[in-house]
Amino acid sequence: MNVFAEFQARIAQILHSFMAEGRLPGDLDLSRFVVEPPRDPSHGDLATNAAMVYAKEAKASFSNPREFATAIAYALAGDPDVDAAEVAGPGFINIRLRAHVFADVLRASLANSDYGRPATPDTKPVNVEYVSANPTGPMHVGHGRGAVFGDALANLLAFAGRKVTREYYINDAGAQVDVLARSAFMRYREALGEAIGEIPEGLYPGDYLKPAGQALAKAHGAALRDKPEAEWLPLVRRFAIDAMMDMIRMDLAAMNIRHDVFFSERSLTDNAERTDAVRAVIEDLRARGIVYVGRLPPPKGQLPDDWEDREQTLFRSTDFGDDVDRALMKSDGSYTYFASDIAYHKSKVDRGFTDMIDVWGADHGGYVKRMQAAVKAVSGGEAALDVKLCQLVKLMRGGEPVTMSKRAGTFVTLRDVVDEVGVDAVRFMMLFRKNDATLEFDLAKVIEQSRENPVFYVQYAHARGRSVMRQAKAAFPDLDLETGTLAGAPLDLLADEGEGALARLIAQYPRQIEAAAAAHEPHRIAFYLHDLASLFHSHWNRGKDQPHLRFVNEERRDLTLARVALVASLTSVLASGLGVLGVGAPEEMR
RNA sequence: GACCCCAUAGCUCAGCCGGAUAGAGCAACUGCCUUCUAAGCAGUAGGUCGCAGGUUCGAAUCCUGCUGGGGUCGCCA
Numbered sequence: 001m002n003v004f005a006e007f008q009a010r011i012a013q014i015l016h017s018f019m020a021e022g023r024l025p026g027d028l029d030l031s032r033f034v035v036e037p038p039r040d041p042s043h044g045d046l047a048t049n050a051a052m053v054y055a056k057e058a059k060a061s062f063s064n065p066r067e068f069a070t071a072i073a074y075a076l077a078g079d080p081d082v083d084a085a086e087v088a089g090p091g092f093i094n095i096r097l098r099a100h101v102f103a104d105v106l107r108a109s110l111a112n113s114d115y116g117r118p119a120t121p122d123t124k125p126v127n128v129e130y131v132s133a134n135p136t137g138p139m140h141v142g143h144g145r146g147a148v149f150g151d152a153l154a155n156l157l158a159f160a161g162r163k164v165t166r167e168y169y170i171n172d173a174g175a176q177v178d179v180l181a182r183s184a185f186m187r188y189r190e191a192l193g194e195a196i197g198e199i200p201e202g203l204y205p206g207d208y209l210k211p212a213g214q215a216l217a218k219a220h221g222a223a224l225r226d227k228p229e230a231e232w233l234p235l236v237r238r239f240a241i242d243a244m245m246d247m248i249r250m251d252l253a254a255m256n257i258r259h260d261v262f263f264s265e266r267s268l269t270d271n272a273e274r275t276d277a278v279r280a281v282i283e284d285l286r287a288r289g290i291v292y293v294g295r296l297p298p299p300k301g302q303l304p305d306d307w308e309d310r311e312q313t314l315f316r317s318t319d320f321g322d323d324v325d326r327a328l329m330k331s332d333g334s335y336t337y338f339a340s341d342i343a344y345h346k347s348k349v350d351r352g353f354t355d356m357i358d359v360w361g362a363d364h365g366g367y368v369k370r371m372q373a374a375v376k377a378v379s380g381g382e383a384a385l386d387v388k389l390c391q392l393v394k395l396m397r398g399g400e401p402v403t404m405s406k407r408a409g410t411f412v413t414l415r416d417v418v419d420e421v422g423v424d425a426v427r428f429m430m431l432f433r434k435n436d437a438t439l440e441f442d443l444a445k446v447i448e449q450s451r452e453n454p455v456f457y458v459q460y461a462h463a464r465g466r467s468v469m470r471q472a473k474a475a476f477p478d479l480d481l482e483t484g485t486l487a488g489a490p491l492d493l494l495a496d497e498g499e500g501a502l503a504r505l506i507a508q509y510p511r512q513i514e515a516a517a518a519a520h521e522p523h524r525i526a527f528y529l530h531d532l533a534s535l536f537h538s539h540w541n542r543g544k545d546q547p548h549l550r551f552v553n554e555e556r557r558d559l560t561l562a563r564v565a566l567v568a569s570l571t572s573v574l575a576s577g578l579g580v581l582g583v584g585a586p587e588e589m590r
Numbered sequence: 591g592a593c594c595c596c597a598u599a600g601c602u603c604a605g606c607c608g609g610a611u612a613g614a615g616c617a618a619c620u621g622c623c624u625u626c627u628a629a630g631c632a633g634u635a636g637g638u639c640g641c642a643g644g645u646u647c648g649a650a651u652c653c654u655g656c657u658g659g660g661g662u663c664g665c666c667a
Contacts, residue, residue, distance in 0.1 A: 031607095034606090034607065034609090036606075036609095038610080039609090039610065039612090039613090040610075040611080047609090047610085049608095049609060052609075052647075052648085055647075056647095064647095065647075088610070089609080089610045090610080090648070092609075092610065134667065136667090171667065174666090174667060175666080176666090176667055177667095295664095296664050297664090298664075299591090299592085299663055299664065307664080308664095309664095310664080310665080323592070323593060324592090324663095324664090326664085327664060327665055328665095330665040331664095331665055332665080334665085336664095336665060337665095337666080337667060362594085362595070362660085362661055362662085363661065364661095364662080365593080365594045365595065365661060365662060366593065366594070366661085366662040368593095368594070369593080369594085389594080389661095391595070391596085391660085391661085392660080432603090433603080433604095434603095434604090436594095436596075437595085437596065437603085438595090438596080438660075440602075448629090449628090449629050450629065450630085451615070451616090451629090451630075452615070452616065454615085456629090457615095460627085460629090463627075464626095464627065467626075467627050468626065468627090470626095470627095471627090474626095475626090512606085515606050515607090516606090518606095518607090519606075519607095521606090523604090524604095524606075527603095527604060527605095530604095530614085530615095531604095531614085534614080534615090537630090537631090538631075538632085540626085541623090541625095541631050541632085542631085542632095543626070544623070544625060544626090544630095544631075545622085545623085545632090547626090550626055551626065552626050553626095589627075589628095589629090
């Protein structure tokens with residue numbers, strides 16, 4: 001039950017009847033106005049700007065927005081859920097609802113575990129691609145942000161009703177996996193007892209390749225050692241990629257992140273069917289005249305030392321909104337990364353997705369336009385790509401930056417951070433900021449048990465709510481605290497202002513979900529939960545000075561029941577929202 | 591040189607599709623709190639929403655220009 005959506009519909013109905021009566025033009029777009037909570041709660045429960053939005057169109061019948069608003073307010077006053085509808089300011093309509101509406105909301109949230117989901121959800125499939133860290137080493141903290149963001153966004157969209165496919169693109173083609181293979185080969189020789197000394201410049205020096213080297217030695221003995229590189233490389237490469245992906249999958253599992261599809265870049269050109277999807281997509285675009293052989297102007301500003309003007313196979317991305325055309329083939333005839341990426345996104349289109357979201361690191365910002373151009377091109381304009389860029393994470397400890405250097409051995413992996421502060425803290429903090437703002441992550445702060453630590457604050461609200469329910473059970477052992485039973489509680493006994501405020505905020509959950517899903521912004525849910533927790537803590541504390549406000553009242557079973565129902569509704573919304581974020585909702589804090 | 595992101599209270603940040611007097615936490619000041627789960631609660635004070643224009647009945651929000659910070663910039667991954 002979403003009171004905002006409901007009143008949106010009712011007001012649209014009123015406007016519709018005005019249209020039928022000829023008081024408004026018949027072609028009004030009834031989706032332009034909003035119904036929202038007023039900034040100042042003393043104004044009422046709902047506010048709408050409808051009269052101002054359509055003031056121009058209403059001019060023939062109503063001389064000014066206030067007069068128009070008055071007419072709408074008059075119609076609203078007849079609604080059995082409306083206590084009062086008043087015109088304010090330049091033409092706002094403030095609506096005060098009767099108390100039973102919020103009781104209905106609480107009942108809905110208790111009776112239905114789906115509370116928060118849209119009543120008429122958009123069920124269109126959507127493909128969310130996230131993480132896509134190169135399979136050349138363990139995940140670092142920056143990957144973690146994109147991973148958590150993508151996972152929470154996927155959860156959010158799924159909760160909002162979308163059919164979500166979660167996807168990971170494995171960059172297992174290209175030069176960096178050859179470097180990986182050579183690095184693993186060094187570790188293989190090391191495992192065979194050879195003194196390899198320092199890992200040469202240009203190879204990956206990390207210890208994480210040692211197990212792969214040992215496993216290679218175990219599987220192949222010395223058989224590979226003296227073969228030419230061309231013979232061992234494909235084998236070692238495959239082996240090392242699998243080892244790295246296993247490691248990454250474990251890192252992801254430690255963060256409770258899952259994917260439905262792991263899509264291999266190499267499989268585009270190297271597969272059992274012997275097809276070349278990259279070539280196919282280039283030929284397809286060429287046939288439509290948007291691929292040509294030509295030259296690009298040199299980049300402005302700092303010219304690369306080795307700049308040479310060369311003919312290349314180019315994609316006419318400028319036709320689709322990009323700044324310059326982009327290369328599809330290197331001068332040696334091999335495909336660019338971008339070309340593979342087009343083929344990959346084409347596969348998404350071929351699998352039926354017209355709605356796709358990619359989650360990238362901020363350093364890939366320069367690729368957004370060309371990828372969106374490519375998606376438009378390969379789908380004939382049918383599909384749209386939204387790219388969410390996650391800005392950098394600045395890792396801190398007690399206000400001091402954590403220095404990171406691979407060489408000095410102080411490199412902090414994502415796994416290190418998760419092991420230190422726990423998965424809930426990592427996930428919540430990464431979501432407690434807009435994706436396009438840089439994030440300061442303080443390892444000391446997130447394990448504090450205080451108001452300053454939002455993870456603790458929100459989880460504690462849930463634990464405290466559950467505790468209240470346990471207390472109620474202790475006071476009235478015969479009380480049935482099943483949510484279904486609580487839905488029948490005498491909710492009209494909830495007369496205190498603090499209780500009303502909680503109910504009103506609980507009533508906002510569905511619209512928060514809807515707005516966050518539409519904007520692809522899971523952080524809004526984190527902030528909403530923080531607000532809800534804050535309101536609950538402060539109401540709970542009021543009970544210290546004013547015992548009559550306490551949730552459990554041993555003399556009043558009916559009142560306790562009503563208040564426990566409120567608490568149960570609150571904890572279920574907290575648990576639901578935390579679930580969307582992939583953060584635990586603990587029964588108690590330890 | 592171009593493109594992308596950011597700029598809101600002393601600090602860290604919210605601000606929903608343009609809406610009413612721009613919000614929260616920390617820090618500061620004042621008072622309270624030893625408990626239905628403790629690690630706090632209530633209040634006060636604090637802002638030219640980077641600058642300048644524009645659109646609009648109405649702009650922190652949209653558009654243009656500028657300033658400052660970050661990121662990226664042919665075949666790299």
